[in-house]
Amino acid sequence: MCSLYAYTTIVIYQNCDYTMPVGTITSLHAQINDSQRISVFIDGVFALGISLTTLTREGLYVGKVLSEADYQRLEQTETTEKSLYVALRLLSARPRSTAEIRERLQRKGFTATSIEQTVERLRELDLLDDTAFARLWIENRQTHRPRGVNALRDELRRKGVHRDIVEATLQDDQLIGDETEQAITLARSIVHKYSDSPNRTTFARRMGGYLQRRGFNFDIVHSVIDQLWQEIQHQQEHTQDNDM
Structure with missing residues (x-):
C-alpha cells in the first residue's frame, strides 16, 4: 500500500x-x-x-x-x-x-x-548538556521545592538522564546542600497541619509520610520527627503554663 x-x-x-x-x-x-x-x-x-x-x-x-x-x-x-x-x-x-x-x-x-x-x-551550540541540565534541575528544586536525594534521583531518571550522570551530580554536596536542614525547613513550613496529632505515633506517621514522599531517607525523617515533636511538646507546655 x-x-x-x-x-x-x-x-x-x-x-x-x-x-x-x-x-x-x-x-x-x-x-x-x-x-x-x-x-x-x-x-x-x-x-x-x-x-x-x-x-x-x-x-x-x-x-x-x-x-x-x-x-x-x-x-x-x-x-x-x-x-x-x-x-x-x-x-x-x-x-x-x-x-x-x-x-x-x-x-x-x-x-x-x-x-x-x-x-x-x-x-x-552548547544548548543540550545533560550534566548541566541535572545541575540546574537540582538547583531549582533545592531553591524552590526542596527534595531529598532519593526524589531528585527519581525525577532525573524519569527525565531520561543517564544513571552515571545522575549519580555523579548527586555526589556534589555543595549542590545538594544539607538534607537534614532542608527537611527541617520543609517540615516546619507545614507542621501546623499535623501539630494537633494526639500522640507521637500519629504525628510520625503523618509527617514521616510527607517527608518520605519528598525523597528524604529514613534516618533524616526519624531525626526531623524527633526534633519537631519535642518542639511541639515544649510549645504546648509553654502554652499551658501561660494559661495558669
Whole structure:
C-alpha cells in the first residue's frame, strides 16, 4: 500500500514506487505566507519548499541540475532544519534533557536521522548538556521545592538522564546542600497541619509520610520527627503554663 505524508511543503512517500524529482531548477520563489521559505521548481513543477538557510548552504540557483542524491540530501537537510527549529522552541520554554528532546521530536514525526543530527547540532551550540541540565534541575528544586536525594534521583531518571550522570551530580554536596536542614525547613513550613496529632505515633506517621514522599531517607525523617515533636511538646507546655 502506498502512503503519503505531508509536512508543510515536504512530501514523503512510503511503501510505494516513487522516483525523486531529478532535473533542472527552473524557478526559486519566496513563499507567500513566509518570505523566509523558498519554493523550488524542477523542470517547471513544484518539488519542495526549503529555508533560505538551506538555499544558501546548498548553493542552489536557477539552472542547477539536481540528481536524485541531491534531492534526497535537500529533503534530509530541510527536515533537520525543521527539527532543529522545533527543538529550539522547546528549549526556549525551559531546559530539557536529551531524552526529552528526542521524545518530543519523535512524537512530531521526525526521522531518527533528523533527530540525531538535531541533537548533535544542539550539543555543538552548547544548548543540550545533560550534566548541566541535572545541575540546574537540582538547583531549582533545592531553591524552590526542596527534595531529598532519593526524589531528585527519581525525577532525573524519569527525565531520561543517564544513571552515571545522575549519580555523579548527586555526589556534589555543595549542590545538594544539607538534607537534614532542608527537611527541617520543609517540615516546619507545614507542621501546623499535623501539630494537633494526639500522640507521637500519629504525628510520625503523618509527617514521616510527607517527608518520605519528598525523597528524604529514613534516618533524616526519624531525626526531623524527633526534633519537631519535642518542639511541639515544649510549645504546648509553654502554652499551658501561660494559661495558669
